[in-house]
Amino acid sequence: MLKIAERPLGQAAIQVLSELHTGVVAAGDHAAQVEAAKAAWKIKTSTKAKETAFKAVRENLAKMSVGSVRCAYCEDSLADEIEHILPKSLFPEYAFLWVNYLFACGPCNGPKSNSYGTVQGDSVVEFIRKKDDPIIAPAAGVHALIDPRTEDPLDFLDLDVGGTTPDGVKINGTFEFLPAYGLGAPQMARAAYTIRVLGLNREVMRVARQNAFGGFRARLREYVEQKAAAAEAAQLSRLQSDLLASPHLTVFAEIRRQRAVLPEISILINDAPEVLAWSLVPAGVAAT
Structure with a gap:
């Protein structure tokens, strides 16, 4: 997200x-x-x-x-x-x-669907309206589900892409979302609720993100190689556009963010630091 x-x-x-x-x-x-x-x-x-x-x-x-x-x-x-x-x-x-x-x-x-919860203290309290229940409004409170229109999900979530420890031990990623490290209890509860309600870690998604990691690494390597070969700006722009049109862009966001523990990615980005400034989401002027 x-x-x-x-x-x-x-x-x-x-x-x-x-x-x-x-x-x-x-x-x-x-x-x-x-x-x-x-x-x-x-x-x-x-x-x-x-x-x-x-x-x-x-x-x-x-x-x-x-x-x-x-x-x-x-x-x-x-x-x-x-x-x-x-x-x-x-x-x-x-x-x-x-x-x-x-x-x-x-x-x-x-x-x-109609899943909804609010943060109460350090946890999420879900509001469940069954078929024959009175039609009453949910209790006031901070909405539990992370809203990507107004919030940055990556302030709440980390994607486990694996990495290499300082002593050289390679750890394989699970490609599952986790509550971000260092969150307070209320924010951690919101992250866990969002992961569960949206099914972000269902197996088909986990495998797709794992495959996307390899795809982004290959596309990034191609971009760096073409840049080193003095490719024309139009060719580099096409490679950039192709990468940014790929599914699972959060994987790319996370390999940029976590590049310090991903030596191969770090080397590639050092050779093409401009990729850190690529916007992953489109913006535009008002529609008519």
Whole structure:
């Protein structure tokens, strides 16, 4: 997971979302707002204006996505679903707020679903609304799930890519996410909750990240070799673009960040220090 660079939504789409938001909030109490948000979401493209607005939402989210329109959570699968960071069934007032959207894949969006928790003290307390439970709002508190729209996930998470100890012992990476070293208890609880709820360490993801490590190392080596051979700027730019279009860009972020314990990577980066400045997430001007 990487922090997503903001790309403002165009004013026309914002106006449509604002009108839908106003309708939800005006519905009444929390239970009424939940029903209103659910109903409004089902028909969110029922008029030309709404259809155009949500087309703009999807296009903007795609342009904000990491890699080649990859899921904001797993970075493996194609992102094709508008994800509500705060579930609309629990936070109907956020159902039509642009800041609550990101692009995710079905395998991540499905399991996350309506999962929600808040930080209470040093741990996360989950809010679970069963089928016949009263429709009440979750308790106030710090949201447990890391929000890549507003937070940098790598402030909370470390990826175990392995490395070499000072005395030369090589340690293989598990390519699993772990709560970042040195976190306080509340932040550690948020990291562990995010890893679990999103299934970031499911085996298929772990293996994919391990494979991505080898791919990034090979691409980086090719870039360094071409640079040493005095390749034209256009060729180096293409190699850079190809690398940045790869899935699992968090792996590349982590091999840059942890290069001190990755001797082979460190040597390559010393020969091409500009790679440290490559932006891993796209940014852009406001849509129209």
